[in-house]
Amino acid sequence: MFIDATGLDERAAYRLLISVIVPRPIAFVTTVNDAGLVNLAPFSFFNGISGDPPLVSIAIGRRGRERTKKDTLRNIESTREFVVNVATEELAESVNLSSGDYPPEVSEVDLAKLTAVASDRVKPPRLRESPINLECRLVEIHELGAGPTSLVIGEVLRFHVRDEILSEGVVDPAKLRPIARLGGDFYCRVRDLFEMKRPHVPRR
Numbered sequence: 001m002f003i004d005a006t007g008l009d010e011r012a013a014y015r016l017l018i019s020v021i022v023p024r025p026i027a028f029v030t031t032v033n034d035a036g037l038v039n040l041a042p043f044s045f046f047n048g049i050s051g052d053p054p055l056v057s058i059a060i061g062r063r064g065r066e067r068t069k070k071d072t073l074r075n076i077e078s079t080r081e082f083v084v085n086v087a088t089e090e091l092a093e094s095v096n097l098s099s100g101d102y103p104p105e106v107s108e109v110d111l112a113k114l115t116a117v118a119s120d121r122v123k124p125p126r127l128r129e130s131p132i133n134l135e136c137r138l139v140e141i142h143e144l145g146a147g148p149t150s151l152v153i154g155e156v157l158r159f160h161v162r163d164e165i166l167s168e169g170v171v172d173p174a175k176l177r178p179i180a181r182l183g184g185d186f187y188c189r190v191r192d193l194f195e196m197k198r199p200h201v202p203r204r
């Protein structure tokens with residue numbers, strides 16, 4: 001079977017796409033507005049882009065028929081800073097709770113009973129309950145498509161990694177216990193690991 005994308009309405013295309021690209025990591029993003037109110041929301045159109053400098057991307061769609069900007073996008077546009085907190089099994093309920101369509105004056109950090117601690121290099125705080133926090137400075141925002149979707153690219157200025165999940169300079173996934181997003185309302189745990197060494201091909 002094939003599905004021609006030109007014949008699909010926006011919702012059908014979105015539902016199909018998020019069931020195809022799985023599992024997706026979840027950035028649990030903290031931002032602040034101009035008055036300093038902390039906002040928290042999950043984003044699974046999230047990925048790493050490069051190591052030098054360390055860059056990450058988050059794609060933020062618009063809300064509802066009115067296509068209003070989400071608080072996270074407004075805050076990043078205005079302060080040019082954000083923190084990516086990695087979503088773990090312990091944070092699953094909070095991820096779901098904080099994705100509700102709350103008015104800007106509601107802080108999802110308080111709602112989810114989480115703890116905001118001061119960041120070192122950026123104004124938005126990081127979440128104490130997340131074992132990894134990436135303090136990011138905005139590099140650029142690309143507006144894409146009719147939605148439009150805002151592709152936010154940020155540079156990681158500081159990595160915070162809890163000591164007990166680090167092993168020889170990298171994060172041990174068995175200790176991190178991240179969650180990831182699938183299609184529909186499904187999530188998965190990262191529990192079934194296997195390892196493969198890449199082939200060594202001598203340079204010609």
Ligand SMILES: Cc1cc2nc3c(=O)[nH]c(=O)nc-3n(C[C@H](O)[C@H](O)[C@H](O)COP(=O)(O)O)c2cc1C
Pocket residue numbers: 026039040041042043044045046059060061062069070071072073095096098099100101102181
């Ligand atoms: C697991 C999960 C992943 C999500 N990923 C995205 C995403 O990648 N892009 C997006 O625009 N919305 C995404 N959402 C929806 C936003 O979290 C939701 O619109 C939220 O209310 C935005 O909050 P804000 O207005 O405080 O920024 C996701 C929701 C959940 C539960």
